[in-house]
Amino acid sequence: MRHPLLSFVIQRAGSGLISLVVVSVLVFVGTAMLPGDAAQAILGQDATPQALSELRQELGLNDPLFLRYWNWVAGALQGDMGMSFSSKRPVVEVLIPRLTNSMILALSAAAIALPLAIGLGIIAALNRESLLDRMISMVSMWLVSIPAFLSGYILINIFSTRLGWFPGLAIIRSSATLADWANALALPVATLVFITIAHTMRLTRTAILSVMASDYILMAEIKGLSPRRIVLKHALPNALSPILSISMLTIASLMVGVVVVEAVFSYTGMGKLMVDAVAYRDLPLVQACGVCFSLVFILFNFAADFLSILVNPRLREPKA
Amino acid sequence: MSFLEIENLLVKAGDKTLLSNISVRMEKGEVLGLIGESGAGKSTLGLASIGFLRPGCRVASGEVRLMGQSLLAMSQEELRQLRQRKVAYVAQSAAAAFNPFYRLEDQVTELRALQKQVSRPERRDIACSLFERLQLPDPEKFCRKYPHQVSGGQLQRAMIAMALLNDPELIVFDEPTTALDVTTQMEVLRVIRHVISEQQCAAIYVSHDLAVISQISDRIVVLRNGEIVEQDETRRIIEQPAQDYTRALVAHRKVGEFAGQPPEANAVIEARSLDLGYGANKVVSNVDLQIACGEIVALVGESGSGKTTVARSIAGLLPPRAGTISMNGKKLADNIDHRADDIRRRIQFIHQLPDVALNPRQTVRTALSRPLRKFLKLSGPSLQDRLNALMDEVELSRELLDRYPGALSGGQKQRVCIARCLAAEPDILICDEVTSALDALVEDSILKLLWRLQQQRDIGILFITHNLGVTRRFAHSVVIMERGKIVEQGSTEDVFADPKQDYTKRLLASEPTTRRGWLDDQLAAKV
Numbered sequence: 001m002r003h004p005l006l007s008f009v010i011q012r013a014g015s016g017l018i019s020l021v022v023v024s025v026l027v028f029v030g031t032a033m034l035p036g037d038a039a040q041a042i043l044g045q046d047a048t049p050q051a052l053s054e055l056r057q058e059l060g061l062n063d064p065l066f067l068r069y070w071n072w073v074a075g076a077l078q079g080d081m082g083m084s085f086s087s088k089r090p091v092v093e094v095l096i097p098r099l100t101n102s103m104i105l106a107l108s109a110a111a112i113a114l115p116l117a118i119g120l121g122i123i124a125a126l127n128r129e130s131l132l133d134r135m136i137s138m139v140s141m142w143l144v145s146i147p148a149f150l151s152g153y154i155l156i157n158i159f160s161t162r163l164g165w166f167p168g169l170a171i172i173r174s175s176a177t178l179a180d181w182a183n184a185l186a187l188p189v190a191t192l193v194f195i196t197i198a199h200t201m202r203l204t205r206t207a208i209l210s211v212m213a214s215d216y217i218l219m220a221e222i223k224g225l226s227p228r229r230i231v232l233k234h235a236l237p238n239a240l241s242p243i244l245s246i247s248m249l250t251i252a253s254l255m256v257g258v259v260v261v262e263a264v265f266s267y268t269g270m271g272k273l274m275v276d277a278v279a280y281r282d283l284p285l286v287q288a289c290g291v292c293f294s295l296v297f298i299l300f301n302f303a304a305d306f307l308s309i310l311v312n313p314r315l316r317e318p319k320a
Numbered sequence: 321m322s323f324l325e326i327e328n329l330l331v332k333a334g335d336k337t338l339l340s341n342i343s344v345r346m347e348k349g350e351v352l353g354l355i356g357e358s359g360a361g362k363s364t365l366g367l368a369s370i371g372f373l374r375p376g377c378r379v380a381s382g383e384v385r386l387m388g389q390s391l392l393a394m395s396q397e398e399l400r401q402l403r404q405r406k407v408a409y410v411a412q413s414a415a416a417a418f419n420p421f422y423r424l425e426d427q428v429t430e431l432r433a434l435q436k437q438v439s440r441p442e443r444r445d446i447a448c449s450l451f452e453r454l455q456l457p458d459p460e461k462f463c464r465k466y467p468h469q470v471s472g473g474q475l476q477r478a479m480i481a482m483a484l485l486n487d488p489e490l491i492v493f494d495e496p497t498t499a500l501d502v503t504t505q506m507e508v509l510r511v512i513r514h515v516i517s518e519q520q521c522a523a524i525y526v527s528h529d530l531a532v533i534s535q536i537s538d539r540i541v542v543l544r545n546g547e548i549v550e551q552d553e554t555r556r557i558i559e560q561p562a563q564d565y566t567r568a569l570v571a572h573r574k575v576g577e578f579a580g581q582p583p584e585a586n587a588v589i590e591a592r593s594l595d596l597g598y599g600a601n602k603v604v605s606n607v608d609l610q611i612a613c614g615e616i617v618a619l620v621g622e623s624g625s626g627k628t629t630v631a632r633s634i635a636g637l638l639p640p641r642a643g644t645i646s647m648n649g650k651k652l653a654d655n656i657d658h659r660a661d662d663i664r665r666r667i668q669f670i671h672q673l674p675d676v677a678l679n680p681r682q683t684v685r686t687a688l689s690r691p692l693r694k695f696l697k698l699s700g701p702s703l704q705d706r707l708n709a710l711m712d713e714v715e716l717s718r719e720l721l722d723r724y725p726g727a728l729s730g731g732q733k734q735r736v737c738i739a740r741c742l743a744a745e746p747d748i749l750i751c752d753e754v755t756s757a758l759d760a761l762v763e764d765s766i767l768k769l770l771w772r773l774q775q776q777r778d779i780g781i782l783f784i785t786h787n788l789g790v791t792r793r794f795a796h797s798v799v800i801m802e803r804g805k806i807v808e809q810g811s812t813e814d815v816f817a818d819p820k821q822d823y824t825k826r827l828l829a830s831e832p833t834t835r836r837g838w839l840d841d842q843l844a845a846k847v
Binding site: 215223312 | 409431
């Protein structure tokens with residue numbers, strides 16, 4: 001028999017691919033249905049009908065939708081996602097640095113938020129119903145309740161305007177050193193940590209508490225193990241599945257869903273790129289962003305499921 | 321000074337009293353049996369003897385002294401040290417009590433790794449030698465396995481191995497064989513007996529099964545509602561119980577209560593050459609089965625033998641791969657979706673766990689009204705009259721009609737499930753392990769109820785069970801299944817008096833009795 005992990009990878013890779021195809025069709029058809037087209041966008045509002053129809057002919061816009069989709073996919077597979085109208089540069093060239101920026105921001109935020117949230121969740125679970133538990137819950141709920149644009153500006157007001165510790169705008173120059181990066185990212189990362197910490201913390205707490213109700217935890221107590229060892233060695237590993245799932249989804253949403261934070265700090269990431277692309281009717285760029293977002297989500301979802309299986313012997317090790 | 325002295329122990333959880341006025345003594349090398357129904361406080365007392373209270377419980381007064389030391393005066397750290405080194409606990413369900421995340425070798429030797437620096441190969445050697453002592457097959461391989469990769473009986477033995485790690489002075493066995501089949505139970509009992517005599521340690525054996533406990537223990541403490549009913553030397557308790565409650569416990573296994581010959585009637589339900597399975601697994605092959613009016617047919621086998629699968633197929637819940645099911649000579653549709661309401665009405669199913677079978681958000685009245693409305697088209701006052709009559713019939717107070725299942729006891733819930741089936745006025749009642757989740761005396765009352773109803777209404781009952789004692793007392797005829805095949809069938813009397821097949825013989829021999837020396841005889845026969 002095939003190893004369960006291998007069959008899982010094959011199965012999920014297949015269904016991930018199908019999702020990607022469906023999303024790409026939706027994105028392509030969706031953008032094709034928007035008013036105006038590439039010819040209009042290139043020539044502007046004052047273009048003559050004749051010039052428009054000539055350009056359409058030249059760009060292949062009169063071809064059937066199916067053919068255009070096919071050409072688009074074929075191009076994308078070779079790393080060519082068309083030309084961005086607004087910047088007159090290849091879409092891929094525009095996209096890659098922005099994606100890198102987004103990844104840097106998201107991963108830095110995750111690197112701080114996830115360990116912090118999981119640690120706080122464990123502490124809260126260990127001290128269930130205590131003052132400490134309630135404080136952790138309350139503070140993290142406050143932080144998540146404040147909209148990101150507000151907490152972002154509050155942070156700018158305090159740490160940039162008044163104290164002058166960090167810049168209010170996260171603008172990265174090409175010559176930036178690591179220290180420059182850290183300095184520039186401090187406030188946006190803090191904002192992102194605020195909005196993500198509560199979910200992960202509460203989920204960790206719940207997952208550990210539900211495991212703590214198991215018979216094998218009782219057994220560990222009866223064996224005379226210390227509370228610390230029980231939580232860290234016996235409860236936490238069994239609570240990893242849900243914790244890893246939410247961690248992966250948190251990273252994914254940090255990468256694609258932080259438009260507001262990027263706007264507040266004028267950070268040049270993916271979110272801002274897509275908003276701008278829509279505003280300028282830069283359809284090839286919008287399409288590329290859409291596909292890129294869904295790819296990120298599919299990959300991280302896959303990672304979440306894969307890791308869940310990896311940490312669960314019942315799924316990982318064949319029965320017989 | 322005795323090895324273990326418990327004096328006037330009072331244990332509470334909130335306002336609820338779990339144990340009161342408990343005084344027990346035991347000597348070194350002695351095996352003390354704790355018997356009682358669920359909720360009697362057996363486990364609480366067993367755990368208190370090794371200085372452990374479940375979360376939320378506290379000792380309100382009294383004293384527990386183990387080897388001269390007061391456990392109640394110890395700090396948490398001292399208690400942990402005691403439980404790590406001197407005492408051990410074997411839990412009821414090894415499948416739940418082993419951490420699914422770790423390999424068996426790591427869990428079994430975990431305490432050793434805490435106490436001093438022991439290298440991994442050394443730990444494996446320790447685990448292997450323990451597993452070897454418990455006669456587990458291929459210890460080297462067994463070490464590397466995860467809990468879900470071994471059978472229930474093996475896991476229970478691994479848990480006993482874990483208990484033996486530090487040569488404890490006292491082991492508490494908490495229903496260690498309750499979740500096992502009789503033949504597996506036999507193996508585990510043999511190991512426990514062996515371990516206790518080899519180890520020269522004291523043991524507390526908790527069980528609701530008087531037969532098992534009478535074979536293992538030197539002295540028995542009978543518990544009820546957190547109090548001691550009586551305690552004495554084992555033979556005295558079995559042979560001359562002093563209290564009514566103990567007498568009822570001892571008596572409940574007597575044969576002959578539900579006497580009767582199988583009725584001479586044509587089969588109502590007939591299953592022919594059934595082949596059944598789920599997905600790629602074939603579970604049951606070539607099963608023939610008949611149930612007549614007024615007949616109780618016991619379908620007996622160990623877990624995984626395919627009993628429930630057969631029942632589900634008769635109820636139309638699992639279409640057979642091959643074979644037919646007919647009622648009064650007419651073939652039934654395989655799938656319940658294609659059976660007429662009248663056919664559905666005639667075949668009713670009672671499940672093992674009433675907790676799961678009753679919707680917790682529906683009152684008893686709602687639950688019972690459904691079949692009355694659907695099958696008998698009753699409404700208004702006639703519906704209410706019928707509801708009252710049903711409650712009377714299953715001996716439940718009419719006041720319970722407006723309760724939710726959560727407010728009922730296990731026995732009451734099962735009575736509601738029976739009433740719900742009776743509401744449909746069935747010809748055939750399929751009872752799937754309906755008493756196995758219940759205590760002995762509650763089980764008895766449910767059997768009496770089923771017996772009376774069956775006599776009054778002339779219903780045919782397919783009674784699925786793994787309990788041979790119940791089968792012998794209750795069923796007219798018996799069908800014994802092993803691994804999806806029928807190995808033997810016939811009238812209960814014949815099969816029990818003169819079993820033809822080896823498997824049946826082994827099954828019958830494994831059923832514990834309170835007879836003196838039964839376990840020793842069985843163990844001697846094995847060797």
